[in-house]
Amino acid sequence: MIYTAENIAEILCAKATLQNANAIIEHLITDSRRISFPATSLFFALQTARRDAHNFIQEVYERGVSNFVVRTGFDTGAFTNANFIFVDDTLKALQNLAARHRAQFNYPVIGITGSNGKTIVKEWLYQLLSPGYNIVRSPRSYNSQVGVPLSVWQMGEENNLAIFEAGISMPGEMAALEKIIQPTIGILTNIGDAHNEGFKDRAEKLQEKLKLFKNCKTFIGREQDLAALDISNGILTWGSSNKNTFIISGVDKRKESTQLNITYKETVLNLFIPFTDNASIENAISCACVLLQLGIDKNIIAERMRQLQPIDMRLQLIHGINNCVVINDSYSFDINSLSIGLDFLLQQQQHAQKTVIISDIPSAQNSEPYEEVAAMLQARNIERVITIGEQWNHYQQYIKDKIAVTQHYQSTASFIEHFSANHFRNEAILLKGARVFGFEKIVALLEKKVHQTVMEVNLNAIVHNLNEYRSRLNKGVKLMAMVKAFAYGSGSAEVASLLQFHKVDYLAVAYADEGVELRKAGIHLPIMVMNVDEAAFETIIENNLEPELFSLNIFNAFISFLQKNGLQQYPVHIKLDTGMHRLGFEQKDLPALLPLLKGNHYIVVQSVFSHLAASEDPNEDTFTTQQSTLFEACCAQIREVLGYHFTMHISNSAAIFRRPELQYNMVRLGIGLYGVDSSNAQQLALQTVATLKTTIAQLRTVVAGDTISYNRRGKTTRDSLIATIRIGYADGFSRRLGYGNGKVFIHGHEAPVIGTVAMDMTMVDVTSIPNIKEGDEVEIFGKYIPVQQVAKWCDTIPYEILTGINQRVKRIYLEE
Known part of the structure; x- marks a missing residue:
């Protein structure tokens, strides 16, 4: 589909001042900081309670954008060469345009909602279905009133399946998202506690989420969420009872995998997934039900489910060798997530030099995605690009024409073989690769070596x-x-x-x-x-x-x-x-x-x-x-x-x-x-920012009556299993936490400190914690032990605990 500024004004039934009515519009943007292709972008000046994007139009205009959707009455006098489309509500205009675009396509669209697991199910469906479909999907967690229209705008004639997620936090939001997504197949992952504050009860939340499926031919969900509904109306449920469409007759958790037995009509599906946690099991069942409903052969389903990969939706920013910073985004590769990774790279203004290490694009069926990637890199002024993979060997010219410094390696192994630390210095480096390329081996070469205590x-x-x-x-x-x-x-x-x-x-x-x-x-x-x-x-x-x-x-x-x-x-x-x-x-x-x-x-x-x-x-x-x-x-x-x-x-x-x-x-x-409310009023929904973690260096059995650590002041009262963890007072783990005053969190349990806290090591009693082993992760403070609790144990304030973490502790920066 080709849109012009004039087309879009007509679609929105809006008045417009057009200096170039035939200006081609390919990209919709709402964020003045994320502009890749200004000449073909249309900027929607959204207004929220916190910010009015009309205040940034001058900045956007100076960056080369000349097409805008603004509120009626906005003064355009300072922008003589720009196109302006005037509307009463810029958010509704964005949503209406996306809905009109969605209506041009007749291929299946899967709409996903629920309290948890939406993004995981979407990404797993992409993994499972991409061998047979050309899929367009929501980037990461683009499931909001703004994110959904931006996702749907990506639909193209080259695709034959779309997967979009929809998130809501209060009544009245889903109707707008349904008009944009217009799903033909629906998935309700679950109804849980997320966003409870926006609804009077779970029943109201369920009814709001179900509005996404009002025109679906089919939608799939858990029996426990949908049992009260009329299941004859295209609702397909899964659960253990025989009245479900998909009967889960067996869930057998092994050491590192789970066996699932699912019966659908006359098909009995036995499969293994490489996960054992309950959330992953439920998400995998939702995916398997969709594949069965689409008529995919059970042997293909079993093979693909066995190869499911974990989804890490976080960009990791870590300190690298030779004063570099390294952004690890090497878990999946598609054009949308690359755009997000590049934007995060550009935020790292401590280094002017920017390098991107990039793998082949697994979903690419021709040269077009490689041309697009090259254009994205050029638009963001990336100075050096290192390509890895056989496909890039064929498309090197796209990169060489646009980037000042380029290098190519046939494989990750070849890159590692020729790696020299001297080639990376005082720069920000983005690693963007499909999982099969094993870029974590490159991360290991580039990251600064420190001990295993980290603060996320x-x-x-x-x-x-x-x-x-x-x-x-x-x-x-x-x-x-x-x-x-x-x-x-x-x-x-x-x-x-x-x-x-x-x-x-x-x-x-x-x-x-x-x-x-x-x-x-x-x-x-x-x-x-x-x-x-x-x-x-x-x-x-x-x-x-x-x-x-x-x-x-x-x-x-x-x-x-x-x-x-x-x-x-x-x-x-x-x-x-x-x-x-x-x-x-x-x-x-x-x-x-x-x-x-x-x-x-x-x-x-x-x-x-x-x-x-x-x-x-x-x-x-x-x-x-x-x-x-x-x-x-x-x-x-x-x-x-x-x-x-x-x-x-x-x-x-x-x-x-x-x-x-x-x-x-x-x-x-x-x-x-x-993330610390000093008033303890709990009027704000603050989120935990810092999580301090370490690992178990050694386990030893100590008999009753023996002593632990300096001064022999820690004494066991029973035969005990003692873990030595890699943190001490030199890292910021206070000596006041010794002698049982403080605790750490391991495997879902609190473990008390025993004996004196040493400079670099601390001992904790893990006798009552099952299945513990050396190398296991230990939380010092974070999600499970709030920093406020650690401060209380130390008879101090959270300020002292946070600022006392030594800079020798590596910081890892995460962005969803």
């Missing part, structure tokens, strides 16, 4: 938490993100790059050296330095950092430095002490400060701020109000002498939602960004 940092969780707080901001309030102390242990450069990508307004660090590291990492956001001394002035100026001035001595010294260097109008921040009594000008200092500010052309006061001492504590609300009253009075005096506007901020993470009236012009988001 979930970048999606940081974005989620950021948006949770943003949703609580009053209109027009800016956000300063705190990335001091190595971003609360999570990694300053990596977190700052993410925050810059998601357009926070300011960053704050404790010391100038931290700001320098961010500048070296390509961070161009304004950065406030909170602890300033005279020795740092030169560094601050050289790196365009903005100092906090908190005393008359520091103020006068900085003004003198600016005078000496002939600098004027330098941005600064004035810190007021309203009750914290740490740093800042007190009210009694203002008579001395105000004359220095008046008419001062050496500085520009960007903000005046203070620090709340106890905003998380309801018992201290009166004191918090006293602080804010004093703050406002001081700001009024400063404003009067300056004669210009400045930003005011006093709210920290807890105050953002506990005291919204104190948000003023900007807030400072700190510990909340990293």
Whole structure:
């Protein structure tokens, strides 16, 4: 299908101002940061409670996009060469266009919904059906009101099967998705607890999800979810009872696989899957039912199910050799996931040099996908591309015509044979390959070698938490993100790059050296330095950092430095002490400060701020109000002498939602960004950001009465199995966790620490934990043991635990 700007205006029944009515539209975009083919892209300026994309049209236009769908009344005067289509609701326009596109195709469309497992089932169906079909599917988890239309837009005449997932979080959302997907076959994975908060009960949630299938000829689901429905109306259920369409007569879990016995009509299917967990078993059954319904031979089904591969939906960002960063996305390969991986690569601004190592494309049946990949790499200005595989040997010219530096290897083994660490230095490297190419062997060569204790940092969780707080901001309030102390242990450069990508307004660090590291990492956001001394002035100026001035001595010294260097109008921040009594000008200092500010052309006061001492504590609300009253009075005096506007901020993470009236012009988001609610109010659905993990180095049996570790203070009361784990106080595992005060999580059980915590090792009692072995993973804190609990055991606060994790512990950054 070929669309022009004029076609789309007609489809949307919209008024338009078209400078080039025949402009070809191939790509729909909603994110100003993800533009690959500007000349043929149509930008939808979506409006949400948190953000209005109309504010980014100038940026998008400057990047080469000249086709826009905007709200009626938008002023287009500054964009003389662009096409504009005017609509009342840009999201509905996007959805209507996608629905019209979907209606052009008559091949089967599988629609998947449910509380859990949607993406896994979609990806497994792709694995199972791709040998016989040319499939278009949702990229990763594109299942939202925006993601679904972008997925459906990919449908083309070359495909003969589509697989899309649909996710909802409240009543009224599914009807729009059904009109876009228009599935012919439906799958309900399950009805669970996910998004319970949006529905009054499970029955309401089930009815909402079933709206996806209202025009389906067939849909498949679990008996326990659909038992109350009329199964004569095209509903095919699976379960253990004989009344089901698909009868599950056997589930036999082995050590590393599960045998399933499924009866469908006259067919008895016996198959093995390489998984033993219940979620994977249910997802595999859903897939097998679809294949049986499609009439695929049972022997083919059994063979393909045996080869099912786990789906890792996370991009891993790890520190590599020679100051490189490595993005491991080597679990599957299709054009859509490559686009996502490339966008993530471009976020890594700490390295200007970008390299992509890429395998053959398993689903490619001709040269077209290789041409598209080459164009994508060129559009993102990738400097070096290394191709691996026999197919790329035939299509090298596509790459050589577009990329400055190219290399080719016939196989992964050939790459490894010729590998030299000296060929990779000071760059960001994306590995994108199909699983059969075994790129994990290349990852092992490129990653920096450290011990097995790692901290996983979930970048999606940081974005989620950021948006949770943003949703609580009053209109027009800016956000300063705190990335001091190595971003609360999570990694300053990596977190700052993410925050810059998601357009926070300011960053704050404790010391100038931290700001320098961010500048070296390509961070161009304004950065406030909170602890300033005279020795740092030169560094601050050289790196365009903005100092906090908190005393008359520091103020006068900085003004003198600016005078000496002939600098004027330098941005600064004035810190007021309203009750914290740490740093800042007190009210009694203002008579001395105000004359220095008046008419001062050496500085520009960007903000005046203070620090709340106890905003998380309801018992201290009166004191918090006293602080804010004093703050406002001081700001009024400063404003009067300056004669210009400045930003005011006093709210920290807890105050953002506990005291919204104190948000003023900007807030400072700190510990909340990293998933910790310091108020313990549980009003925000924060997600865990950091997970600290290690492994078991050794297991030993110790008889009752024997002692463990230094000083012989750990004593067994029974014959015990003791695990030595690879973490100690040098890594940040506090000595206060010794002698049974702390616990770790192994195989679904808590294991108490026994004896003294050593520098590099700790011993835990695993006597009661079955099937344990050396090399098993151990969670120190994360999903199962919250960092707040570890802090409680240590009689401290989560801040200390997070910032205390030594930088020798490798950080692995994950993005879904």
